[in-house]
């Protein structure tokens with residue numbers, strides 16, 4: 001009855017936990033939610049003011065599909081300032097969030113049967129979009145023992161004659177890991193020789209907590225510009241998830257194809273959002289820095305609290321706003337998977353976490369620290385209590 005291409009595409013594995021959390025909330029329980037994938041801060045005032053001004057001036061009509069020139073120029077200026085790369089407005093197209101940036105890319109590049117290499121643990125949308133266009137995701141695993149590092153040789157070893165693209169996500173969801181510039185350079189050198197596209201999901205590009213080099217746009221532009229797509233988003237950096245603002249930076253020839261796809265589907269992103277985005281990109285970046293500082297404090301705190309239990313093995317992530325601990329040391333005969341752990345943690349302690357199964361990583365949990373320090377402390381205490389409740393059983397089983 002429905003299109004065959006959907007047979008391979010999964011629904012989110014987090015739905016069950018979310019539905020259960022909602023049930024508990026409605027029943028009046030104090031639920032601590034560590035599953036949120038968005039900043040808990042409001043959109044900065046000057047961005048909202050620009051949107052109000054746009055409304056007052058009746059800036060409410062269709063715009064160019066790719067976005068107003070003023071905004072595309074603002075993006076070019078931002079990437080010049082942040083990364084030292086020269087982008088022209090013909091290489092920029094505004095999308096309804098990073099999601100549409102990636103989906104336009106999948107539609108424009110992939111044929112049935114093409115292979116796309118990406119790394120796990122992954123944000124599920126990446127492989128599911130590949131499947132939606134009937135291409136095949138090829139997954140290169142990474143491990144916590146190795147800080148979830150993506151190694152160029154492993155990615156390159158996955159290349160076959162069918163490989164059309166490599167999708168990288170850095171900082172990564174759910175791990176918060178960064179991909180080294182040197183790894184991206186080595187991947188790009190080979191991709192350039194074999195005409196393979198590289199797509200980088202930079203959705204968390206402004207949420208990096210360590211002073212480490214991470215100029216992936218420049219690394220790619222220097223080596224492989226004619227087959228690079230940067231998929232970007234205002235959602236996390238500017239606390240603008242609901243506004244739906246993302247963009248691609250890609251060769252002008254590909255951007256033209258994006259124009260065709262978007263022109264026949266959604267057309268331009270919301271006119272008012274575009275004016276807000278001009279303010280976000282050209283105005284003070286201080287609010288971004290303030291949010292980043294607060295996220296860093298929270299990361300340090302919750303990482304310290306949870307790893308006080310040595311069975312919670314957790315790399316301190318360098319970016320995004322998630323911890324991704326390995327909790328397999330806590331599993332027992334009755335709580336035998338991270339899915340079961342998440343479900344029991346919710347039932348017994350009313351804490352919502354996302355089980356690793358959602359990211360092709362059983363044995364892990366994703367804990368979002370996009371919530372107040374107070375709630376983090378409360379949730380961490382409950383998690384530690386739950387972990388301890390499992391440990392005697394574990395000891396006696398030995």
Ligand SMILES: Cc1ncc(COP(=O)(O)O)c(C=O)c1O
Nearest residue numbers: 037097098099123173203233235
């Ligand atoms: C890794 C990653 N990329 C892209 C996105 C897309 O976000 P949006 O469509 O809100 O820009 C998300 C959202 O959670 C994400 O985690």
